[in-house]
Amino acid sequence: MNISLELNGRRADWDVEPGEALLDALRRHGVLSVKRGCDTASCGTCTVLLDGMPVPSCAVPAPRADGRAVTTVEGLPGEAARLGACLAAEGADQCGFCAPGLVVAVVAMSRELADPDEAAINHYLAGNLCRCGGYVSQTRAIRRYLQEAR
Amino acid sequence: MAVRAYLKPRSPAEALALIEGDERAALVGGGAYLRLASRGYETAVDLCEAGLDYLREESEALRIGAMVTYRRLETDPAARNYCGGLLARCVGNIVGVQVRNIVTVGGTVAGRYAFANLTTALLALGADVVLERGGRKPLEQFLADKALVRDVLVEVVVPAVPQRGAWQDLTRVRADFAVLNAAAVRRGDAVRIAVGARPGAARLAFAAMAAAGAGDASGAGAAAAAELDFGDDLRASAAYRRRVCGTLVARAVEEVLA
Ligand SMILES: Cc1cc2nc3c(=O)[nH]c(=O)nc-3n(C[C@H](O)[C@H](O)[C@H](O)COP(=O)(O)OP(=O)(O)OC[C@H]3O[C@@H](n4cnc5c(N)ncnc54)[C@H](O)[C@@H]3O)c2cc1C
Ligand code: FES
Numbered sequence: 001m002n003i004s005l006e007l008n009g010r011r012a013d014w015d016v017e018p019g020e021a022l023l024d025a026l027r028r029h030g031v032l033s034v035k036r037g038c039d040t041a042s043c044g045t046c047t048v049l050l051d052g053m054p055v056p057s058c059a060v061p062a063p064r065a066d067g068r069a070v071t072t073v074e075g076l077p078g079e080a081a082r083l084g085a086c087l088a089a090e091g092a093d094q095c096g097f098c099a100p101g102l103v104v105a106v107v108a109m110s111r112e113l114a115d116p117d118e119a120a121i122n123h124y125l126a127g128n129l130c131r132c133g134g135y136v137s138q139t140r141a142i143r144r145y146l147q148e149a150r
Numbered sequence: 151m152a153v154r155a156y157l158k159p160r161s162p163a164e165a166l167a168l169i170e171g172d173e174r175a176a177l178v179g180g181g182a183y184l185r186l187a188s189r190g191y192e193t194a195v196d197l198c199e200a201g202l203d204y205l206r207e208e209s210e211a212l213r214i215g216a217m218v219t220y221r222r223l224e225t226d227p228a229a230r231n232y233c234g235g236l237l238a239r240c241v242g243n244i245v246g247v248q249v250r251n252i253v254t255v256g257g258t259v260a261g262r263y264a265f266a267n268l269t270t271a272l273l274a275l276g277a278d279v280v281l282e283r284g285g286r287k288p289l290e291q292f293l294a295d296k297a298l299v300r301d302v303l304v305e306v307v308v309p310a311v312p313q314r315g316a317w318q319d320l321t322r323v324r325a326d327f328a329v330l331n332a333a334a335v336r337r338g339d340a341v342r343i344a345v346g347a348r349p350g351a352a353r354l355a356f357a358a359m360a361a362a363g364a365g366d367a368s369g370a371g372a373a374a375a376a377e378l379d380f381g382d383d384l385r386a387s388a389a390y391r392r393r394v395c396g397t398l399v400a401r402a403v404e405e406v407l408a
Protein backbone atom coordinates (compact mmCIF):
# COMPACT_ATOMS: atom_id res chain seq x y z
CA MET A 1 0.00 0.00 0.00
CA ASN A 2 1.14 3.57 -0.67
CA ILE A 3 1.81 6.03 2.09
CA SER A 4 3.24 9.49 1.95
CA LEU A 5 5.01 11.00 4.89
CA GLU A 6 7.32 13.84 5.68
CA LEU A 7 10.69 12.27 6.46
CA ASN A 8 13.14 14.70 8.03
CA GLY A 9 11.43 17.61 6.32
CA ARG A 10 11.16 16.03 2.87
CA ARG A 11 8.19 14.32 1.34
CA ALA A 12 8.55 10.56 0.89
CA ASP A 13 6.15 8.37 -1.08
CA TRP A 14 6.61 4.78 -0.10
CA ASP A 15 5.08 1.43 -0.92
CA VAL A 16 4.84 -0.43 2.41
CA GLU A 17 3.46 -3.78 3.50
CA PRO A 18 0.23 -3.39 5.52
CA GLY A 19 1.76 -5.51 8.29
CA GLU A 20 5.18 -3.93 8.43
CA ALA A 21 6.53 -1.78 11.23
CA LEU A 22 7.75 1.74 10.64
CA LEU A 23 11.22 0.53 11.68
CA ASP A 24 11.29 -1.97 8.80
CA ALA A 25 10.03 0.59 6.30
CA LEU A 26 12.66 3.12 7.39
CA ARG A 27 15.53 0.66 7.17
CA ARG A 28 14.32 -0.68 3.81
CA HIS A 29 14.44 2.87 2.53
CA GLY A 30 18.00 3.37 3.68
CA VAL A 31 17.41 5.13 6.99
CA LEU A 32 19.89 2.92 8.80
CA SER A 33 20.45 5.12 11.85
CA VAL A 34 17.22 3.64 13.23
CA LYS A 35 18.42 0.48 14.98
CA ARG A 36 16.65 -2.78 15.67
CA GLY A 37 17.56 -3.78 19.20
CA CYS A 38 14.79 -5.85 20.75
CA ASP A 39 11.98 -5.49 18.18
CA THR A 40 9.50 -5.68 21.07
CA ALA A 41 9.21 -2.03 22.18
CA SER A 42 11.54 -2.51 25.14
CA CYS A 43 14.93 -0.94 24.36
CA GLY A 44 14.50 2.44 22.64
CA THR A 45 17.18 1.99 19.94
CA CYS A 46 14.50 2.41 17.25
CA THR A 47 13.16 5.70 18.67
CA VAL A 48 11.93 8.24 16.10
CA LEU A 49 9.75 11.31 16.40
CA LEU A 50 6.25 10.91 14.98
CA ASP A 51 4.76 14.38 14.67
CA GLY A 52 7.38 15.43 17.21
CA MET A 53 6.59 12.70 19.74
CA PRO A 54 9.14 9.97 20.57
CA VAL A 55 7.83 6.49 19.71
CA PRO A 56 9.40 3.04 19.31
CA SER A 57 9.29 2.61 15.52
CA CYS A 58 9.40 -1.19 15.90
CA ALA A 59 5.92 -1.02 17.45
CA VAL A 60 4.32 1.54 15.13
CA PRO A 61 2.63 0.10 12.05
CA ALA A 62 4.15 1.74 8.94
CA PRO A 63 0.71 2.65 7.55
CA ARG A 64 0.16 4.80 10.63
CA ALA A 65 2.90 7.17 9.44
CA ASP A 66 0.80 8.11 6.40
CA GLY A 67 0.32 11.87 6.32
CA ARG A 68 2.56 12.43 9.34
CA ALA A 69 6.05 13.73 10.00
CA VAL A 70 8.82 11.29 10.94
CA THR A 71 12.11 12.59 12.30
CA THR A 72 15.21 10.45 12.74
CA VAL A 73 18.67 11.48 13.86
CA GLU A 74 19.45 12.41 10.21
CA GLY A 75 16.91 15.18 10.61
CA LEU A 76 18.58 16.53 13.74
CA PRO A 77 22.18 17.12 12.54
CA GLY A 78 22.96 20.07 14.81
CA GLU A 79 21.61 18.43 17.97
CA ALA A 80 23.29 15.13 17.05
CA ALA A 81 26.69 16.80 16.60
CA ARG A 82 26.43 18.70 19.88
CA LEU A 83 25.11 15.81 21.98
CA GLY A 84 27.53 13.44 20.24
CA ALA A 85 30.42 15.67 21.26
CA CYS A 86 29.21 15.62 24.89
CA LEU A 87 28.85 11.81 24.81
CA ALA A 88 32.41 11.52 23.48
CA ALA A 89 33.79 14.01 25.98
CA GLU A 90 32.23 12.12 28.89
CA GLY A 91 33.28 8.70 27.57
CA ALA A 92 29.63 7.73 27.33
CA ASP A 93 29.72 6.16 23.89
CA GLN A 94 31.12 2.68 23.54
CA CYS A 95 29.68 0.57 20.71
CA GLY A 96 27.35 3.44 19.78
CA PHE A 97 24.38 1.25 18.89
CA CYS A 98 22.06 3.01 21.31
CA ALA A 99 23.19 6.53 20.36
CA PRO A 100 20.81 7.45 17.50
CA GLY A 101 17.73 6.49 19.53
CA LEU A 102 19.13 8.22 22.58
CA VAL A 103 19.79 11.45 20.66
CA VAL A 104 16.23 11.49 19.33
CA ALA A 105 14.83 10.88 22.84
CA VAL A 106 17.04 13.58 24.40
CA VAL A 107 15.90 16.09 21.78
CA ALA A 108 12.28 15.22 22.54
CA MET A 109 12.96 15.62 26.26
CA SER A 110 14.66 18.98 25.83
CA ARG A 111 11.61 20.24 23.93
CA GLU A 112 9.14 18.82 26.44
CA LEU A 113 10.75 19.54 29.83
CA ALA A 114 11.94 23.01 30.77
CA ASP A 115 14.84 22.29 33.12
CA PRO A 116 14.94 18.61 34.00
CA ASP A 117 16.97 17.56 37.04
CA GLU A 118 18.80 14.25 37.15
CA ALA A 119 15.77 12.32 38.42
CA ALA A 120 13.58 13.77 35.65
CA ILE A 121 16.22 12.92 33.02
CA ASN A 122 16.50 9.34 34.26
CA HIS A 123 12.73 8.97 34.30
CA TYR A 124 12.26 10.40 30.82
CA LEU A 125 15.02 8.24 29.34
CA ALA A 126 14.15 5.00 31.16
CA GLY A 127 13.09 3.50 27.83
CA ASN A 128 16.54 3.93 26.25
CA LEU A 129 18.72 1.00 27.19
CA CYS A 130 22.49 0.93 26.75
CA ARG A 131 24.04 -2.48 27.16
CA CYS A 132 27.57 -1.16 27.32
CA GLY A 133 26.57 0.18 30.69
CA GLY A 134 27.15 3.88 30.20
CA TYR A 135 24.25 5.34 32.16
CA VAL A 136 26.28 7.37 34.63
CA SER A 137 28.49 8.90 31.96
CA GLN A 138 25.48 9.23 29.63
CA THR A 139 23.61 11.24 32.23
CA ARG A 140 26.66 13.47 32.73
CA ALA A 141 26.87 14.01 28.96
CA ILE A 142 23.17 14.79 28.69
CA ARG A 143 23.33 17.33 31.53
CA ARG A 144 26.31 18.96 29.84
CA TYR A 145 24.43 19.08 26.53
CA LEU A 146 21.35 20.63 28.17
CA GLN A 147 23.51 23.22 29.92
CA GLU A 148 25.30 24.13 26.71
CA ALA A 149 21.96 24.36 24.88
CA ARG A 150 20.67 26.97 27.32
CA MET B 151 -1.11 -15.13 8.47
CA ALA B 152 0.10 -11.95 6.81
CA VAL B 153 -1.67 -8.63 7.12
CA ARG B 154 -3.19 -7.87 3.74
CA ALA B 155 -5.19 -4.75 4.41
CA TYR B 156 -4.78 -1.79 6.75
CA LEU B 157 -7.91 0.25 7.36
CA LYS B 158 -8.55 3.44 9.32
CA PRO B 159 -12.28 3.76 10.01
CA ARG B 160 -13.59 7.22 10.88
CA SER B 161 -15.85 6.17 13.76
CA PRO B 162 -16.31 3.31 16.23
CA ALA B 163 -19.48 2.27 14.36
CA GLU B 164 -17.50 1.95 11.15
CA ALA B 165 -14.80 0.00 13.00
CA LEU B 166 -17.40 -2.40 14.41
CA ALA B 167 -18.86 -2.99 10.95
CA LEU B 168 -15.37 -3.89 9.70
CA ILE B 169 -14.66 -6.50 12.37
CA GLU B 170 -18.16 -7.92 12.72
CA GLY B 171 -18.38 -11.27 11.07
CA ASP B 172 -14.74 -11.16 9.98
CA GLU B 173 -12.68 -13.50 12.11
CA ARG B 174 -9.50 -12.37 10.38
CA ALA B 175 -9.87 -8.69 11.23
CA ALA B 176 -8.30 -7.21 14.37
CA LEU B 177 -8.55 -3.79 15.97
CA VAL B 178 -5.36 -1.81 16.49
CA GLY B 179 -5.17 0.51 19.49
CA GLY B 180 -1.55 1.26 20.34
CA GLY B 181 -0.55 -1.79 18.39
CA ALA B 182 2.23 -2.57 20.85
CA TYR B 183 1.03 -6.12 21.41
CA LEU B 184 -0.53 -6.90 18.09
CA ARG B 185 2.86 -7.62 16.61
CA LEU B 186 3.57 -10.16 19.32
CA ALA B 187 0.07 -11.57 19.25
CA SER B 188 0.00 -15.27 18.50
CA ARG B 189 -3.39 -15.02 16.82
CA GLY B 190 -2.69 -13.89 13.29
CA TYR B 191 -4.96 -11.52 11.42
CA GLU B 192 -5.33 -10.42 7.83
CA THR B 193 -7.05 -7.08 8.19
CA ALA B 194 -5.83 -4.43 10.60
CA VAL B 195 -8.54 -2.00 11.69
CA ASP B 196 -6.65 0.93 13.17
CA LEU B 197 -8.67 3.17 15.50
CA CYS B 198 -6.27 6.13 15.21
CA GLU B 199 -8.75 8.16 13.16
CA ALA B 200 -11.97 6.97 14.79
CA GLY B 201 -12.31 10.03 17.02
CA LEU B 202 -11.54 8.18 20.27
CA ASP B 203 -8.60 10.20 21.58
CA TYR B 204 -10.58 12.46 23.89
CA LEU B 205 -10.67 13.19 27.61
CA ARG B 206 -13.97 14.76 28.67
CA GLU B 207 -14.58 16.19 32.11
CA GLU B 208 -18.25 16.15 33.04
CA SER B 209 -19.84 17.21 36.30
CA GLU B 210 -19.69 13.74 37.84
CA ALA B 211 -17.53 11.74 35.48
CA LEU B 212 -14.33 11.72 33.48
CA ARG B 213 -14.79 10.06 30.09
CA ILE B 214 -11.58 8.59 28.68
CA GLY B 215 -11.66 7.73 24.97
CA ALA B 216 -10.21 4.33 24.09
CA MET B 217 -7.33 5.85 22.09
CA VAL B 218 -6.05 8.02 24.91
CA THR B 219 -2.41 7.04 25.48
CA TYR B 220 -0.69 6.44 28.81
CA ARG B 221 1.47 9.51 28.24
CA ARG B 222 -1.68 11.59 27.93
CA LEU B 223 -2.83 10.27 31.33
CA GLU B 224 0.44 11.68 32.71
CA THR B 225 0.48 15.02 30.91
CA ASP B 226 -3.12 16.13 30.30
CA PRO B 227 -4.30 18.10 33.36
CA ALA B 228 -7.75 16.46 33.25
CA ALA B 229 -6.18 13.05 33.83
CA ARG B 230 -3.10 14.09 35.76
CA ASN B 231 -5.13 15.83 38.45
CA TYR B 232 -7.83 13.18 38.57
CA CYS B 233 -8.16 11.42 41.94
CA GLY B 234 -4.83 12.65 43.27
CA GLY B 235 -2.98 11.53 40.15
CA LEU B 236 -3.91 7.86 40.51
CA LEU B 237 -4.11 7.24 36.75
CA ALA B 238 -0.81 8.99 36.05
CA ARG B 239 0.91 7.20 38.92
CA CYS B 240 -0.15 3.71 37.94
CA VAL B 241 1.27 4.01 34.40
CA GLY B 242 4.18 6.43 34.97
CA ASN B 243 6.91 3.79 35.31
CA ILE B 244 5.87 1.52 32.46
CA VAL B 245 8.85 1.08 30.11
CA GLY B 246 9.71 4.55 28.77
CA VAL B 247 7.95 7.57 27.29
CA GLN B 248 8.21 6.06 23.80
CA VAL B 249 5.98 3.14 24.74
CA ARG B 250 3.68 5.31 26.84
CA ASN B 251 3.23 7.55 23.80
CA ILE B 252 1.63 4.71 21.88
CA VAL B 253 -0.10 2.29 24.25
CA THR B 254 -3.76 3.03 24.82
CA VAL B 255 -6.37 2.82 27.56
CA GLY B 256 -8.69 0.93 25.20
CA GLY B 257 -6.09 -1.64 24.13
CA THR B 258 -5.19 -2.32 27.75
CA VAL B 259 -8.74 -2.75 29.02
CA ALA B 260 -9.95 -4.65 25.96
CA GLY B 261 -6.91 -6.94 26.14
CA ARG B 262 -7.93 -7.90 29.72
CA TYR B 263 -4.26 -8.27 30.58
CA ALA B 264 -3.88 -9.68 34.07
CA PHE B 265 -0.66 -7.73 34.68
CA ALA B 266 -2.09 -4.35 33.67
CA ASN B 267 -1.57 -1.67 36.30
CA LEU B 268 -4.21 0.54 34.73
CA THR B 269 -6.92 -2.10 34.94
CA THR B 270 -6.28 -2.55 38.67
CA ALA B 271 -6.62 1.21 39.22
CA LEU B 272 -9.78 1.43 37.09
CA LEU B 273 -11.33 -1.45 39.03
CA ALA B 274 -10.70 0.32 42.34
CA LEU B 275 -12.23 3.46 40.84
CA GLY B 276 -15.43 1.62 39.93
CA ALA B 277 -15.03 2.38 36.22
CA ASP B 278 -17.58 1.51 33.56
CA VAL B 279 -16.69 0.57 30.01
CA VAL B 280 -18.72 1.63 27.00
CA LEU B 281 -18.78 -0.75 24.05
CA GLU B 282 -20.08 0.20 20.63
CA ARG B 283 -22.42 -2.79 20.44
CA GLY B 284 -22.53 -4.02 24.04
CA GLY B 285 -23.28 -0.63 25.59
CA ARG B 286 -22.23 0.53 29.04
CA LYS B 287 -21.34 -1.98 31.77
CA PRO B 288 -19.23 -2.12 34.92
CA LEU B 289 -15.58 -3.02 34.32
CA GLU B 290 -15.92 -6.01 36.70
CA GLN B 291 -18.56 -7.49 34.45
CA PHE B 292 -16.50 -6.84 31.31
CA LEU B 293 -13.45 -8.52 32.88
CA ALA B 294 -15.42 -11.52 34.13
CA ASP B 295 -16.61 -12.31 30.60
CA LYS B 296 -14.05 -14.69 29.14
CA ALA B 297 -15.28 -14.65 25.53
CA LEU B 298 -13.13 -12.98 22.89
CA VAL B 299 -13.99 -9.29 22.59
CA ARG B 300 -15.65 -8.86 19.20
CA ASP B 301 -16.75 -5.31 19.87
CA VAL B 302 -15.19 -1.86 19.92
CA LEU B 303 -14.41 -0.41 23.31
CA VAL B 304 -15.34 3.24 22.89
CA GLU B 305 -14.49 4.76 26.26
CA VAL B 306 -13.93 4.19 29.96
CA VAL B 307 -16.00 6.27 32.38
CA VAL B 308 -14.71 6.97 35.89
CA PRO B 309 -16.61 8.84 38.60
CA ALA B 310 -15.41 12.37 39.31
CA VAL B 311 -16.63 12.86 42.87
CA PRO B 312 -14.70 13.76 46.03
CA GLN B 313 -12.35 10.81 46.47
CA ARG B 314 -8.82 9.88 47.38
CA GLY B 315 -6.74 7.31 45.58
CA ALA B 316 -3.53 5.44 46.38
CA TRP B 317 -1.31 3.30 44.15
CA GLN B 318 1.13 0.59 45.18
CA ASP B 319 3.13 -1.85 43.13
CA LEU B 320 6.26 -3.93 43.46
CA THR B 321 8.61 -4.69 40.57
CA ARG B 322 11.83 -6.71 40.60
CA VAL B 323 13.60 -4.09 38.55
CA ARG B 324 12.35 -0.71 37.46
CA ALA B 325 10.05 -0.78 34.41
CA ASP B 326 9.40 -4.52 34.68
CA PHE B 327 5.90 -5.97 34.96
CA ALA B 328 4.62 -5.82 38.51
CA VAL B 329 5.04 -8.78 40.85
CA LEU B 330 1.81 -7.47 42.36
CA ASN B 331 -0.13 -4.23 42.13
CA ALA B 332 -2.84 -2.67 44.30
CA ALA B 333 -5.05 0.40 44.30
CA ALA B 334 -7.36 1.85 46.95
CA VAL B 335 -9.99 4.55 46.39
CA ARG B 336 -11.89 6.18 49.24
CA ARG B 337 -15.23 7.98 48.97
CA GLY B 338 -16.56 9.15 52.29
CA ASP B 339 -16.09 6.19 54.62
CA ALA B 340 -16.16 3.58 51.87
CA VAL B 341 -12.94 2.22 50.40
CA ARG B 342 -12.67 0.15 47.22
CA ILE B 343 -9.58 -2.04 46.89
CA ALA B 344 -8.31 -3.91 43.83
CA VAL B 345 -5.30 -6.20 43.54
CA GLY B 346 -3.79 -7.33 40.22
CA ALA B 347 -0.87 -9.25 38.70
CA ARG B 348 -1.51 -12.00 41.28
CA PRO B 349 -0.49 -13.10 38.53
CA GLY B 350 -4.18 -13.64 37.70
CA ALA B 351 -6.42 -10.76 36.65
CA ALA B 352 -7.26 -7.89 38.99
CA ARG B 353 -9.94 -8.56 41.62
CA LEU B 354 -11.77 -6.52 44.20
CA ALA B 355 -10.87 -7.53 47.76
CA PHE B 356 -14.23 -7.37 49.55
CA ALA B 357 -13.17 -8.39 53.07
CA ALA B 358 -10.33 -5.90 52.85
CA MET B 359 -12.82 -3.23 51.78
CA ALA B 360 -14.91 -3.92 54.87
CA ALA B 361 -11.86 -3.64 57.17
CA ALA B 362 -10.72 -0.43 55.46
CA GLY B 363 -14.24 1.01 55.79
CA ALA B 364 -13.90 0.42 59.54
CA GLY B 365 -10.58 2.33 59.53
CA ASP B 366 -8.27 -0.69 59.92
CA ALA B 367 -5.43 -0.49 57.37
CA SER B 368 -3.36 -3.45 58.55
CA GLY B 369 -6.54 -5.49 58.97
CA ALA B 370 -7.37 -4.65 55.34
CA GLY B 371 -3.94 -5.90 54.25
CA ALA B 372 -4.33 -9.15 56.16
CA ALA B 373 -7.86 -9.64 54.81
CA ALA B 374 -6.79 -9.11 51.19
CA ALA B 375 -3.89 -11.57 51.58
CA ALA B 376 -6.29 -14.15 53.03
CA GLU B 377 -9.21 -13.75 50.63
CA LEU B 378 -7.43 -13.58 47.24
CA ASP B 379 -5.69 -16.40 45.46
CA PHE B 380 -2.14 -16.06 44.17
CA GLY B 381 -0.01 -18.03 41.73
CA ASP B 382 3.61 -18.74 40.83
CA ASP B 383 5.37 -17.45 37.76
CA LEU B 384 8.91 -16.45 36.81
CA ARG B 385 8.65 -13.23 38.83
CA ALA B 386 7.51 -14.57 42.18
CA SER B 387 5.92 -17.44 44.05
CA ALA B 388 2.34 -17.46 45.31
CA ALA B 389 3.55 -17.35 48.92
CA TYR B 390 5.72 -14.31 48.24
CA ARG B 391 2.86 -12.54 46.50
CA ARG B 392 0.56 -13.21 49.45
CA ARG B 393 3.05 -11.53 51.80
CA VAL B 394 3.52 -8.62 49.42
CA CYS B 395 -0.25 -8.23 49.06
CA GLY B 396 -0.75 -7.70 52.76
CA THR B 397 1.89 -4.96 52.81
CA LEU B 398 0.86 -3.16 49.62
CA VAL B 399 -2.83 -3.13 50.51
CA ALA B 400 -2.12 -1.90 54.05
CA ARG B 401 0.04 0.92 52.66
CA ALA B 402 -2.56 1.93 50.09
CA VAL B 403 -5.33 1.95 52.68
CA GLU B 404 -3.20 3.92 55.15
CA GLU B 405 -2.66 6.52 52.46
CA VAL B 406 -6.36 6.97 51.64
CA LEU B 407 -7.40 6.99 55.32
CA ALA B 408 -4.77 9.58 56.32
C1 LIG C 1 7.53 -3.60 26.14
C2 LIG C 1 6.23 -3.47 26.87
C3 LIG C 1 6.23 -3.51 28.26
C4 LIG C 1 5.03 -3.36 28.97
N1 LIG C 1 5.09 -3.35 30.33
C5 LIG C 1 3.94 -3.17 31.02
C6 LIG C 1 3.94 -3.13 32.46
O1 LIG C 1 4.98 -3.24 33.10
N2 LIG C 1 2.76 -2.95 33.11
C7 LIG C 1 1.59 -2.80 32.42
O2 LIG C 1 0.56 -2.62 33.08
N3 LIG C 1 1.55 -2.85 31.08
C8 LIG C 1 2.69 -3.05 30.37
N4 LIG C 1 2.63 -3.11 29.00
C9 LIG C 1 1.32 -3.20 28.32
C10 LIG C 1 0.82 -1.91 27.82
O3 LIG C 1 0.65 -1.07 28.95
C11 LIG C 1 -0.55 -2.07 27.12
O4 LIG C 1 -1.48 -2.58 28.01
C12 LIG C 1 -0.51 -2.99 25.92
O5 LIG C 1 0.57 -2.62 25.11
C13 LIG C 1 -1.79 -2.96 25.13
O6 LIG C 1 -2.11 -1.65 24.72
P1 LIG C 1 -2.18 -1.26 23.16
O7 LIG C 1 -2.84 0.06 23.06
O8 LIG C 1 -0.83 -1.39 22.56
O9 LIG C 1 -3.15 -2.37 22.60
P2 LIG C 1 -3.17 -3.18 21.20
O10 LIG C 1 -1.97 -4.03 21.09
O11 LIG C 1 -3.47 -2.24 20.10
O12 LIG C 1 -4.44 -4.06 21.48
C14 LIG C 1 -4.52 -5.06 22.46
C15 LIG C 1 -5.74 -5.95 22.18
O13 LIG C 1 -6.94 -5.21 22.34
C16 LIG C 1 -7.65 -5.08 21.11
N5 LIG C 1 -8.11 -3.68 21.06
C17 LIG C 1 -7.34 -2.55 21.01
N6 LIG C 1 -8.13 -1.46 21.12
C18 LIG C 1 -9.41 -1.90 21.24
C19 LIG C 1 -10.66 -1.22 21.40
N7 LIG C 1 -10.77 0.11 21.46
N8 LIG C 1 -11.78 -2.01 21.50
C20 LIG C 1 -11.70 -3.36 21.47
N9 LIG C 1 -10.54 -4.03 21.32
C21 LIG C 1 -9.41 -3.31 21.21
C22 LIG C 1 -6.67 -5.45 20.02
O14 LIG C 1 -7.32 -6.01 18.90
C23 LIG C 1 -5.80 -6.47 20.75
O15 LIG C 1 -6.40 -7.72 20.78
C24 LIG C 1 3.81 -3.23 28.25
C25 LIG C 1 3.81 -3.20 26.87
C26 LIG C 1 5.00 -3.31 26.15
C27 LIG C 1 4.96 -3.27 24.66
S1 FES D 1 13.88 -2.18 18.70
FE1 FES D 1 12.18 -0.94 19.14
S2 FES D 1 12.29 -0.67 21.25
FE2 FES D 1 13.86 -2.11 20.88
Ligand code: FES
Pocket residue numbers: 092093094095096097098099129130131132133134
Ligand atom coordinates in the same frame (compact mmCIF):
# COMPACT_ATOMS: atom_id res chain seq x y z
S1 FES E 1 27.10 2.32 23.80
FE1 FES E 1 26.74 0.25 23.31
S2 FES E 1 24.59 0.06 23.68
FE2 FES E 1 25.01 2.01 24.37
